[in-house]
Each structure stands twice: as structure tokens, then as C-alpha cells.
Amino acid sequence: MAEQLTPETPEESEEQPIKQRKNGLYPGVSDELAENMKSGWADTELHGLEPIAQAAHTADRRAALSRRFPGERLVIPAGNLKTRSNDTEYSFRASTEYAYLTGDQTQDGVLVLEPRTLPDGTHSHEATVYLLPRSDRENGEFWLDGQGELWVGRRHSLGEAEQLLGIPAKDVRELAAALKEATGPVRAVRGHDAGIEAALTDKVTAERDEELREYLSEARLVKDAFEVSELRKACDATARGFEDVVKVLDKAEATSERYIEGTFFLRARVEGNDIGYGSICAAGPHATTLHWVRNDGAVRSGELLLLDAGVETNELYTADVTRTLPINGTFSPLQRKIYDAVYEAQEAGIAAVKPGAPYRAFHDAAQRVLAEKLVEWGLCGDLDVEKVLELGLQRRWTLHGTGHMLGMDVHDCAAARTETYVAGDLEPGMCLTVEPGLYFQADDLTVPEEYRGIGVRIEDDILVTEDGNENLSASLPRRSDEVEAWMARVKQG
Numbered sequence: 001m002a003e004q005l006t007p008e009t010p011e012e013s014e015e016q017p018i019k020q021r022k023n024g025l026y027p028g029v030s031d032e033l034a035e036n037m038k039s040g041w042a043d044t045e046l047h048g049l050e051p052i053a054q055a056a057h058t059a060d061r062r063a064a065l066s067r068r069f070p071g072e073r074l075v076i077p078a079g080n081l082k083t084r085s086n087d088t089e090y091s092f093r094a095s096t097e098y099a100y101l102t103g104d105q106t107q108d109g110v111l112v113l114e115p116r117t118l119p120d121g122t123h124s125h126e127a128t129v130y131l132l133p134r135s136d137r138e139n140g141e142f143w144l145d146g147q148g149e150l151w152v153g154r155r156h157s158l159g160e161a162e163q164l165l166g167i168p169a170k171d172v173r174e175l176a177a178a179l180k181e182a183t184g185p186v187r188a189v190r191g192h193d194a195g196i197e198a199a200l201t202d203k204v205t206a207e208r209d210e211e212l213r214e215y216l217s218e219a220r221l222v223k224d225a226f227e228v229s230e231l232r233k234a235c236d237a238t239a240r241g242f243e244d245v246v247k248v249l250d251k252a253e254a255t256s257e258r259y260i261e262g263t264f265f266l267r268a269r270v271e272g273n274d275i276g277y278g279s280i281c282a283a284g285p286h287a288t289t290l291h292w293v294r295n296d297g298a299v300r301s302g303e304l305l306l307l308d309a310g311v312e313t314n315e316l317y318t319a320d321v322t323r324t325l326p327i328n329g330t331f332s333p334l335q336r337k338i339y340d341a342v343y344e345a346q347e348a349g350i351a352a353v354k355p356g357a358p359y360r361a362f363h364d365a366a367q368r369v370l371a372e373k374l375v376e377w378g379l380c381g382d383l384d385v386e387k388v389l390e391l392g393l394q395r396r397w398t399l400h401g402t403g404h405m406l407g408m409d410v411h412d413c414a415a416a417r418t419e420t421y422v423a424g425d426l427e428p429g430m431c432l433t434v435e436p437g438l439y440f441q442a443d444d445l446t447v448p449e450e451y452r453g454i455g456v457r458i459e460d461d462i463l464v465t466e467d468g469n470e471n472l473s474a475s476l477p478r479r480s481d482e483v484e485a486w487m488a489r490v491k492q493g
């Protein structure tokens with residue numbers, strides 16, 4: 001790729017944007033060239049753009065936010081590019097809060113809700129989205145600046161952004177100074193934009209900002225129709241990604257878990273924005289490491305592959321699905337015994353997902369089944385199931401909670417208060433994972449040797465409906481015999 005250094009001579013600048021401007025002049029650029037580059041460009045402004053598909057939904061979300069914080073200025077940044085090394089950056093992903101409220105994903109964007117009091121005394125807010133406008137051709141930033149459009153691609157003009165998002169748009173470069181000047185109560189979403197936070201240092205408190213973050217997490221507990229359709233899309237694309245992996249298991253055997261990671265990533269990038277989290281491509285004993293994302297191990301026939309991966313859609317909703325597959329297509333008797341136990345636990349967990357049920361019910365139901373199996377297999381000494389559950393001893397092998405909310409973040413709504421999430425009740429429109437597992441570490445001397453190094457998790461994305469639930473990832477088989485039949489079918493093409 002082209003390097004962004006100040007060149008010695010104009011000739012050397014061909015592939016290098018000149019970032020430093022000294023005394024208003026760019027080094028190595030003749031006056032004639034600077035003048036030449038100002039003109040001769042067509043007007044490409046777009047008119048009559050249709051609003052984005054979720055514009056009505058984002059308007060509703062902003063209206064609800066406005067009602068929650070009357071009379072207060074609310075600042076929600078998209079975030080900035082983060083350096084990966086030297087002059088390369090990580091790919092940008094807008095903050096969940098900003099994307100949720102605007103439908104926009106532009107780096108450096110900031111949504112501001114200005115409080116207004118209407119003539120009848122009621123409170124409201126006026127939303128403005130602050131964005132970087134099109135590159136100026138007069139001052140040279142278009143082609144001389146590393147973030148100029150010639151280098152990074154055309155941006156929407158502020159007018160175009162207004163039409164697309166349905167929100168008035170202004171130049172973000174004016175925002176920090178305006179915020180510094182502004183008076184009155186302010187709350188901001190922190191952790192995304194240091195420049196905006198610096199402009200607000202003496203105006204915000206961590207406690208009040210936390211209430212905003214909490215609200216924005218809780219607002220996402222129940223998904224609207226647009227969000228549900230995005231989650232469906234994410235699950236469907238993810239299922240196709242799992243099929244892709246099954247088709248190339250022989251290539252993975254010849255190389256490593258990286259082949260699986262790369263194969264799924266291809267699907268995620270072609271059908272969506274990205275993967276929603278680092279894919280866990282855990283073959284053999286790696287399956288017992290919960291967040292195995294190094295994915296550099298061998299893939300061996302006769303072992304299991306635990307694949308935990310999710311496509312994130314272009315609108316930033318992710319699936320979170322796990323299948324544990326026999327690499328050679330057939331479970332061994334012990335693998336099947338453990339797999340079937342996890343399947344049974346998942347069935348019990350999914351059955352407990354319904355409106356009005358306590359959130360914790362699906363976890364308890366799945367844990368009970370797993371504890372029963374562990375006792376039945378003689379792994380808990382003389383203790384009965386009730387005692388094992390009371391002492392939580394099954395957790396040596398079940399390790400993690402049985403699920404979590406899912407949405408724009410894989411662990412969605414993470415800032416919600418305990419009473420509205422973990423200690424709350426399920427409602428139609430909530431979407432959560434049900435993902436029990438059993439993990440026998442390779443060095444666990446408390447289990448028979450043949451168990452060691454086996455890890456099984458089955459994870460599906462479950463939407464709470466009016467009368468029960470819907471498994472959004474149901475197109476991927478789960479029962480052991482169905483998994484085998486599906487793998488055989490997919491491999492045959």
C-alpha cells in the first residue's frame with residue numbers, strides 16, 4: 001500500500017498523500033499544480049435520495065431517548081479510527097449506540113440531541129448529526145490529506161446525509177468548539193471519541209453518563225421489526241458460512257484451523273459487514289478453551305470441531321452460533337454421549353424461553369440437565385443432583401452462563417441494569433442465545449482419560465415471541481444424527 005510520508009520531491013509523491021501542511025503550503029507542490037487540482041471536477045451531488053430502510057425506526061428510538069432525558073443535551077459519538085501500527089488503522093466499526101440511533105456508520109460522526117422546550121411547555125430535542133463533509137478541493141485536502149476523498153473514497157455530502165438519515169447534518173469540525181461553549185446539562189456516551197470527551201470534560205460526570213449508556217442498553221433489550229429482520233439475515237448468512245466450512249474440512253485437515261476461520265470470514269464479508277466477534281475455530285482439545293481465537297491448531301479426523309461464529313450484517317446485527325461437528329463426519333460413541341447430553345440441555349433451555357419467564361430460567365433448566373448427566377456418569381462422587389447444583393460443582397465442566405442477549409453487540413445490552421436483564425423477565429422481541437456446553441480439559445485428572453480434551457457447545461439464537469420462541473438459527477441441524485446426515489449431504493455437494 002502507499003505510504004503516507006512527506007515526499008522529498010513531487011515525483012516521489014505519486015502514491016503518498018502529503019499530510020503536513022507548513023505555513024499553509026504543502027511541501028513539494030508547485031503553485032501551478034495546486035491551482036490545477038482545484039478545478040475541472042464534475043458536480044456529483046446526489047439529489048432525491050430515499051431515506052435508509054431503518055430511518056423511521058431510528059426516529060422512534062431517538063424520540064424515546066428524548067423522553068427519557070428531557071432538558072439535557074445528549075452527545076453520542078460514532079468513534080474514530082484506531083491505529084493498528086504506525087500509519088495503518090483497524091477497520092472502522094461505528095459505536096453501537098450511534099448506529100442504533102442514526103442508522104449511520106461514518107467514522108468521526110456524532111449525534112447531538114439539543115433540548116428544546118415547546119410553546120406548550122413540553123420538552124423535546126432537536127437531533128443533529130455532525131459529520132465530516134465532502135473534501136474541499138480549494139484548499140487541497142481532497143488530494144493532499146491522508147483522509148481526503150481521493151485517498152479514502154467519496155463521502156456523502158451533508159445534504160445527502162440529511163436525505164438518507166432524515167436528520168439535519170452539520171460539519172463535525174465545528175462541534176468540539178460549540179460543545180465547549182454550550183451551557184446546560186450534558187450527557188455523553190464515553191469511550192469512542194476522545195476529542196469530544198475532552199470538549200466536555202468539565203460538563204459531564206461519569207455517573208450521569210453511565211445512566212445514558214444504561215438507558216441505551218436497555219432500549220435495545222426488545223428488538224423492533226427492523227432489528228428482528230436483521231437478526232434473521234445474520235442467522236441465515238451464518239448458516240451458509242457453516243456449510244462453507246463443512247465443505248472444506250479436508251482442506252482444513254491439510255492446513256489448520258485458520259482455513260476454517262478464513263472460510264467463514266469470506267462468507268461474512270461477502271454477505272455482511274464483518275464477523276460479529278472473533279471466530280472460535282477450535283479443533284480437538286482447543287474446544288475446551290472458551291475463547292479460542294488463535295485458530296492456529298491442527299484439524300484431525302476423529303476429533304471434534306467446535307465452531308462458534310457469526311456474520312454481522314451490513315446494518316451491524318450479528319448472529320452467534322455454535323456447532324460442534326465430528327471432523328470425519330461421524331461421532332464416536334463417547335463424543336456422541338457428551339454431545340447428546342448438551343443437546344438435551346439445550347432443548348431444556350430453549351423450552352424455558354417464553355414471554356413472562358424469568359430470564360434466568362433457561363440457564364437453570366440447562367444446568368440441571370447437565371448436572372444430571374454428570375452425576376449419572378459418576379463424575380460427582382456420591383453427591384446427588386440437588387447437592388451438585390446447590391454447590392455449583394457442575395460448573396467445573398459447564399464453565400459459563402447458558403446465554404446472553406444478542407443484537408448489534410454479540411453480548412448485547414451489556415450495560416443494562418440487573419433488574420431489567422439478568423433478574424428481569426423475558427418479553428416478546430427479546431433475542432438471546434441458548435448455548436450450554438460441557439468441557440473436559442486435557443489436564444483434568446478428575447475425569448476418565450477418554451473424556452479429556454473433549455469440548456462440546458451448541459448455541460442457537462432464540463427470539464422470544466408472543467406465545468413462546470422461534471429459533472432463528474434452526475436451519476443448522478442440532479441433533480447428533482441430523483448433524484451427521486447434514487454433513488454428509490453438504491460434503492457431497
Ligand code: GLY
Nearest residue numbers: 277308320410435
Ligand atoms: N461467541 C461468544 C459467545 O458465545 O458468547
Ligand code: MN
Nearest residue numbers: 320433435459
Ligand atoms: Mn454466545
Ligand code: MN
Nearest residue numbers: 308320321459
Ligand atoms: Mn458464541
